[in-house]
Amino acid sequence: xxxxxxxxxxxxxxxxxxxxxxxxxxxxxxxxxxxxxxxxxxxxxxxxxxxxxxxxxxxxxxxxxxxxxxxxxxxxxxxxxxxxxxxxxxxxxxxxxxxxxxxxxxxxxxxxxxxxxxxxxxxxxxxxxxxxxxxxxxxxxxxxxxxxxxxxxxxxxxxxxxxxxxxxxxxxxxxxxxxxxxxxxxxxxxxxxxxxxxxxxxxxxxxxxxxxxxxxxxxxxxxxxxxxxxxxxxxxxxxxxxxxxxxxxxxxxxxxxxxxxxxxxxxxxxxxxxxxxxxxxxxxxxxxxxxxxxxxxxxxxxx
Amino acid sequence: xxxxxxxxxxxxxxxxxxxxxxxxxxxxxxxxxxxxxxxxxxxxxxxxxxxxxxxxxxxxxxxxxxxxxxxxxxxxxxxxxxxxxxxxxxxxxxxxxxxxxxxxxxxxxxxxxxxxxxxxxxxxxxxxxxxxxxxxxxxxxxxxxxxxxxxxxxxxxxxxxxxxxxxxxxxxxxxxxxxxxxxxxxxxxxxxxxxxxxxxxxxxxxxxxxxxxxxxxxxxxxxxxxxxxxxxxxxxxxxxxxxxxxxxxxxxxxxxxxxxxx
Numbered sequence: 001x002x003x004x005x006x007x008x009x010x011x012x013x014x015x016x017x018x019x020x021x022x023x024x025x026x027x028x029x030x031x032x033x034x035x036x037x038x039x040x041x042x043x044x045x046x047x048x049x050x051x052x053x054x055x056x057x058x059x060x061x062x063x064x065x066x067x068x069x070x071x072x073x074x075x076x077x078x079x080x081x082x083x084x085x086x087x088x089x090x091x092x093x094x095x096x097x098x099x100x101x102x103x104x105x106x107x108x109x110x111x112x113x114x115x116x117x118x119x120x121x122x123x124x125x126x127x128x129x130x131x132x133x134x135x136x137x138x139x140x141x142x143x144x145x146x147x148x149x150x151x152x153x154x155x156x157x158x159x160x161x162x163x164x165x166x167x168x169x170x171x172x173x174x175x176x177x178x179x180x181x182x183x184x185x186x187x188x189x190x191x192x193x194x195x196x197x198x199x200x201x202x203x204x205x206x207x208x209x210x211x212x213x214x215x216x217x218x219x220x221x222x223x224x225x226x227x228x229x230x231x232x233x234x235x236x237x238x239x240x241x242x243x244x245x246x247x248x249x250x251x252x253x254x255x256x257x258x259x260x261x262x263x264x265x266x267x268x269x270x271x272x273x274x275x276x277x278x279x280x281x282x283x284x285x286x287x288x289x290x291x292x293x294x295x296x297x298x299x300x301x302x303x
Numbered sequence: 304x305x306x307x308x309x310x311x312x313x314x315x316x317x318x319x320x321x322x323x324x325x326x327x328x329x330x331x332x333x334x335x336x337x338x339x340x341x342x343x344x345x346x347x348x349x350x351x352x353x354x355x356x357x358x359x360x361x362x363x364x365x366x367x368x369x370x371x372x373x374x375x376x377x378x379x380x381x382x383x384x385x386x387x388x389x390x391x392x393x394x395x396x397x398x399x400x401x402x403x404x405x406x407x408x409x410x411x412x413x414x415x416x417x418x419x420x421x422x423x424x425x426x427x428x429x430x431x432x433x434x435x436x437x438x439x440x441x442x443x444x445x446x447x448x449x450x451x452x453x454x455x456x457x458x459x460x461x462x463x464x465x466x467x468x469x470x471x472x473x474x475x476x477x478x479x480x481x482x483x484x485x486x487x488x489x490x491x492x493x494x495x496x497x498x499x500x501x502x503x504x505x506x507x508x509x510x511x512x513x514x515x516x517x518x519x520x521x522x523x524x525x526x527x528x529x530x531x532x533x534x535x536x537x538x539x540x541x542x543x544x545x546x547x548x549x550x551x552x553x554x555x556x557x558x559x560x561x562x563x564x565x
Contacts, residue, residue, distance in 0.1 A: 020440070
């Protein structure tokens with residue numbers, strides 16, 4: 001059934017549009033304004049045109065080198081955690097009981113890391129991974145492995161990746177669990193009668209069910225890991241050196257630490273554009289995947 | 304059987320760091336730094352006592368809970384009518400508006416930290432719980448609209464039409480009939496608003512002078528060495544509101560994480 005056209009619906013949307021516009025449009029205008037100006041302090045600004053943007057995108061400039069390196073680190077971080085969390089999340093969701101008293105306990109334990117304040121996630125792992133007082137750090141270093149996340153590159157990366165897997169795999173697992181629960185039992189019974197192997201049940205019945213939820217999961221995880229700030233900031237502070245400094249940490253350093261408004265603003269805009277274009281691709285794919293099951297949307301196309 | 308082994312291993316992996324935090328919160332600092340033990344040898348409540356008697360810590364919790372609750376209420380109040388509009392009508396620019404809302408959920412908070420500081424200082428809200436509550440709307444309102452729209456689309460439109468034929472006005476229909484129908488969805492949306500507002504650090508730190516509990520904790524880390532026991536106890540206390548909220552919505556969590564779209 002087609003949704004009726006009714007422009008008065010704008011009145012219902014107005015409060016949301018206003019409150020988000022207050023938070024989004026005014027600050028973005030400030031950012032754009034700063035990005036084309038330079039200052040010697042004392043609130044005296046002068047026109048700098050596209051100077052900051054040229055610096056930012058030039059790998060040989062100081063600012064550009066720094067930005068592109070942080071961007072590279074951030075992309076690798078996102079790809080690594082996605083390639084661990086997605087398969088692991090699917091695996092865990094397949095192992096979860098479908099009914100019985102265990103379900104509620106599983107759900108509550110799995111959701112717990114998601115509700116931990118992000119700086120406390122950092123604190124937990126800071127404590128857990130220290131070689132002197134933490135269970136993980138103490139165990140690993142007593143196995144004779146050189147492990148110290150504050151001054152050794154691999155340890156630092158290992159720690160923040162393990163922390164993210166701990167923090168967010170449950171999100172993927174819960175999403176997949178919700179998807180799996182919606183497939184009717186009759187499918188599984190039919191597969192059992194046909195003598196299908198575990199793998200073909202997964203390929204033919206379960207994976208198609210997971211398509212949509214996995215898209216949401218990958219979208220949320222990609223976006224959130226790409227703008228991760230608090231957790232690595234608390235654990236490694238971006239170090240050792242700059243080795244775990246992502247774009248967000250670098251941006252906050254430039255904006256609130258050094259108060260380099262022009263540089264920070266130019267960087268914000270480029271950073272935001274990267275995220276928005278990725279988001280748009282995901283969103284388009286997602287609405288297209290949604291379409292066959294939700295016919296009322298089918299005629300409207302992607303956007 | 305291998306299923307159970309994998310699941311158990313995963314749950315243990317999730318619980319270990321939390322167990323370690325709780326373990327540390329019952330030790331005093333000499334024990335933490337000098338001995339390695341799986342449970343407190345001399346259990347003490349000193350760390351918790353310090354938090355409950357020190358007014359800074361106590362106020363921090365109060366301040367954080369205030370802006371989280373405010374934010375959840377504002378987000379739901381504005382998102383409910385909007386989600387209804389998106390799920391029931393087509394209107395000029397609806398798809399674009401929806402995508403624009405979504406982009407704000409995706410925008411990095413680091414980009415907004417500095418302009419928010421300027422904006423909320425300019426309107427005189429700096430250092431109040433309202434500033435943080437309103438700032439968190441930038442990611443919570445779009446998310447609430449997204450979730451509620453999913454749940455509302457699951458309610459057949461015949462219900463609305465029947466109610467209008469029976470002479471219900473829109474506000475009366477919405478409050479008396481429609482809201483009870485999507486109560487689960489509202490619960491889930493409230494859960495997510497609570498969650499993302501509660502866990503956020505950057506805005507709550509930038510927009511206040513170290514009033515929220517999360518920024519009080521980061522200050523403790525940086526100043527005058529680290530009081531590990533105290534930090535662990537504060538960490539444990541911040542887990543409690545989340546754990547309570549999860550318990551209340553446990554039956555809807557899975558569906559909620561799929562944003563009502565399963």
